[in-house]
Amino acid sequence: MSAAAPAPEERGGFLAQLRNYHPDTGLLISSIAMLVLLITVFSFTSERFFSQAVVVNILNQTSIYVIAGVGMTLVLTSGGIDISIGSIIGLTATIMGLLMIDQGMPAVVAIVVALLVGALCGAFNGFLVAVVKVPPIIVTLGTLTFFRGLAYLLGEGRVFMRFPDPLPWLGDGRVLGLPVPVYIAALTVIGGHFFLTSTRMGQRITAVGGNEEAARLAGIDVVRTKFFTYVIMGMLTGLTTIVIVARQDAAQAVFGFGIELHVIAAVILGGTSLFGGRGLILGTVLGALILGVLNTGLLLSGVVQFWQLVALGILLIAVVAFRMAREGTESR
Amino acid sequence: MQAAIDRPQSKGNNLADYWRQWSGDYPNFTSLATTALLMIALAIIFYAINERFLSWRNIVIILNQGAAYIILGVGMTFVITTKGIDLSIGATVALSGTIIGLILVSWQLPVILAIPAGLAAGAACGAFNGYCVARFRVPPLIVTLGTMALFRGLSYVVLGHQILFGFPDEFLWLARGRILGIAPSVYLAFIIAIWGWYFLNYTRTGQEIIAVGGNEEAARLAGIDTNRIKFITYTIMGVLASIGGMVWVARVNSVQAAIAYGVEFHTIALVVLGGTSLFGGRGLVVGSLMGALILAMLENGLVIVGLSSFVQQVFLGLIFITVVAFRTLQFREGQVTR
Numbered sequence: 001m002s003a004a005a006p007a008p009e010e011r012g013g014f015l016a017q018l019r020n021y022h023p024d025t026g027l028l029i030s031s032i033a034m035l036v037l038l039i040t041v042f043s044f045t046s047e048r049f050f051s052q053a054v055v056v057n058i059l060n061q062t063s064i065y066v067i068a069g070v071g072m073t074l075v076l077t078s079g080g081i082d083i084s085i086g087s088i089i090g091l092t093a094t095i096m097g098l099l100m101i102d103q104g105m106p107a108v109v110a111i112v113v114a115l116l117v118g119a120l121c122g123a124f125n126g127f128l129v130a131v132v133k134v135p136p137i138i139v140t141l142g143t144l145t146f147f148r149g150l151a152y153l154l155g156e157g158r159v160f161m162r163f164p165d166p167l168p169w170l171g172d173g174r175v176l177g178l179p180v181p182v183y184i185a186a187l188t189v190i191g192g193h194f195f196l197t198s199t200r201m202g203q204r205i206t207a208v209g210g211n212e213e214a215a216r217l218a219g220i221d222v223v224r225t226k227f228f229t230y231v232i233m234g235m236l237t238g239l240t241t242i243v244i245v246a247r248q249d250a251a252q253a254v255f256g257f258g259i260e261l262h263v264i265a266a267v268i269l270g271g272t273s274l275f276g277g278r279g280l281i282l283g284t285v286l287g288a289l290i291l292g293v294l295n296t297g298l299l300l301s302g303v304v305q306f307w308q309l310v311a312l313g314i315l316l317i318a319v320v321a322f323r324m325a326r327e328g329t330e331s332r
Numbered sequence: 333m334q335a336a337i338d339r340p341q342s343k344g345n346n347l348a349d350y351w352r353q354w355s356g357d358y359p360n361f362t363s364l365a366t367t368a369l370l371m372i373a374l375a376i377i378f379y380a381i382n383e384r385f386l387s388w389r390n391i392v393i394i395l396n397q398g399a400a401y402i403i404l405g406v407g408m409t410f411v412i413t414t415k416g417i418d419l420s421i422g423a424t425v426a427l428s429g430t431i432i433g434l435i436l437v438s439w440q441l442p443v444i445l446a447i448p449a450g451l452a453a454g455a456a457c458g459a460f461n462g463y464c465v466a467r468f469r470v471p472p473l474i475v476t477l478g479t480m481a482l483f484r485g486l487s488y489v490v491l492g493h494q495i496l497f498g499f500p501d502e503f504l505w506l507a508r509g510r511i512l513g514i515a516p517s518v519y520l521a522f523i524i525a526i527w528g529w530y531f532l533n534y535t536r537t538g539q540e541i542i543a544v545g546g547n548e549e550a551a552r553l554a555g556i557d558t559n560r561i562k563f564i565t566y567t568i569m570g571v572l573a574s575i576g577g578m579v580w581v582a583r584v585n586s587v588q589a590a591i592a593y594g595v596e597f598h599t600i601a602l603v604v605l606g607g608t609s610l611f612g613g614r615g616l617v618v619g620s621l622m623g624a625l626i627l628a629m630l631e632n633g634l635v636i637v638g639l640s641s642f643v644q645q646v647f648l649g650l651i652f653i654t655v656v657a658f659r660t661l662q663f664r665e666g667q668v669t670r
Binding site for chain 1: 417469470479492594597601610640642644645646647656657
């Protein structure tokens with residue numbers, strides 16, 4: 001990280017070559033370093049840290065952050081933000097409960113509906129952001145209340161439990177020793193990475209986030225691009241909900257409360273720019289792992305649960321401050 | 333599309349054109365007038381549904397509920413005027429409330445110690461936000477998202493899930509006493525609103541706040557210490573959050589770590605409702621005052637009408653989204669006309 005000066009093209013170490021090939025390598029390496037550091041610290045403070053149960057638990061927790069995080073990476077890359085995802089999770093979970101427990105619908109229907117509800121919520125956000133042009137933080141602050149209110153209204157304070165069989169398998173089933181959510185998360189990451197780096201739509205999202213005016217002049221339909229980004233975010237939130245409901249084998253209107261903070265933190269820790277124009281899906285995976293390790297590690301080390309919130313807040317601000325300082329010197 | 337191009341040339345042949353011209357010339361007055369109209373319309377609707385809504389008793393209740401919103405709203409008006417945002421005020425209320433609760437309830441110390449300690453806690457929270465925003469140039473959204481977790485987490489670390497109650501009468505007097513039939517907190521809120529209006533419009537620092545929000549680069553080149561202005565703004569927000577927190581704690585006579593959860597949403601909503609621009613550079617303290625009263629009227633009125641708190645939440649969310657969408661369109665139209 002100290003070798004901030006860009007190396008000349010012909011010569012330079014392995015790192016410099018890597019950086020030439022891929023400019024975001026530095027960010028990824030700093031994320032990996034942070035992850036390794038945390039793991040090292042916790043391996044001293046807690047003996048059980050490397051047991052299979054703990055590792056599986058971390059992976060499970062991480063996969064939820066990762067699935068939502070891929071969507072959030074796209075949104076941040078487009079220069080937006082979405083803090084309503086926790087409420088979308090609550091609303092979608094409630095609707096899944098109503099469909100499967102009350103109406104006795106099969107899991108497939110509930111899954112499709114969950115994705116649709118998520119996409120609809122995302123489309124609502126996307127419409128207000130892209131078409132009406134209200135700042136994203138304000139839109140999603142409003143829908144944060146609105147969607148959560150709808151969830152409470154539909155759920156009437158109930159807890160839906162004991163979902164019929166195929167659904168719980170999505171949460172705690174194992175394939176080749178690894179939990180199913182990990183595979184879902186891995187597929188989402190591969191899809192998201194390919195989408196962002198190699199498809200036209202992905203490139204447009206980056207372009208719009210980088211410089212909206214330039215993107216417009218280059219002939220990109222900015223409104224459509226932004227709208228689409230929030231719809232994807234909504235759909236991935238729906239997918240997150242399916243995994244959460246399957247894992248808990250329960251659904252409730254309060255599900256997902258405050259998750260936006262963790263997801264945004266994971267994405268930002270992973271190196272995605274706050275100002276748009278640079279999205280690192282692979283970084284988001286690392287960021288989510290950092291959060292998962294931090295949460296579980298603090299818990300195992302016997303730290304009171306509430307300190308996790310404190311640690312998260314400090315970590316988020318510190319990392320962003322550090323990154324801002326570095327970017328400031330690089331651009332000069 | 334054709335109409336949009338023609339609009340600026342039309343010479344005010346009808347009422348709509350007059351209005352458009354007028355709102356271009358006096359944007360602040362127009363915003364305040366629409367907010368006031370909304371407030372009156374709301375009062376008439378609730379009065380039509382239930383006459384008790386405008387009884388003196390209920391008006392006192394509404395003012396009492398609105399006092400904390402007014403105080404928080406004044407601070408948030410400053411912050412949004414600098415083109416910033418503060419999501420941590422709910423957590424600041426909780427942290428300063430926790431400290432006051434510890435001093436007054438757990439340690440049984442006098443009120444004269446608790447109030448400065450609460451103010452200091454709020455100022456420290458605000459100063460921390462301001463320092464990170466100004467010095468490290470971390471975007472306000474991220475700073476306050478982080479401190480939202482940080483301050484709330486600290487409150488939980490201190491209090492856990494316990495609820496402190498049984499505050500001394502001298503402290504409760506703030507919201508439960510009566511001067512000429514109205515709670516002292518209401519007078520406090522109005523004094524703060526008047527001060528805020530004067531501060532923003534007629535003092536040097538206030539003008540600099542507007543300048544920084546309007547165009548930071550231009551303000552810097554004009555010799556304004558933008559970092560200092562931002563720091564001051566967030567610190568004021570923190571102090572006002574702790575005052576709002578005291579009013580809140582005195583009203584409910586209890587404190588817990590989860591107190592005032594989500595109040596940042598209501599506060600930002602009422603400020604936008606009052607006509608302060610989300611794009612910085614224009615702050616209407618009087619509008620925020622009316623916005624706070626509208627919010628208190630809505631909360632009170634929806635209960636009187638007999639809606640559950642869930643429906644209220646849906647309503648508030650919808651109203652908020654509609655108002656902001658309307659204001660944004662208004663703002664853009666204003667730009668086109670000019």
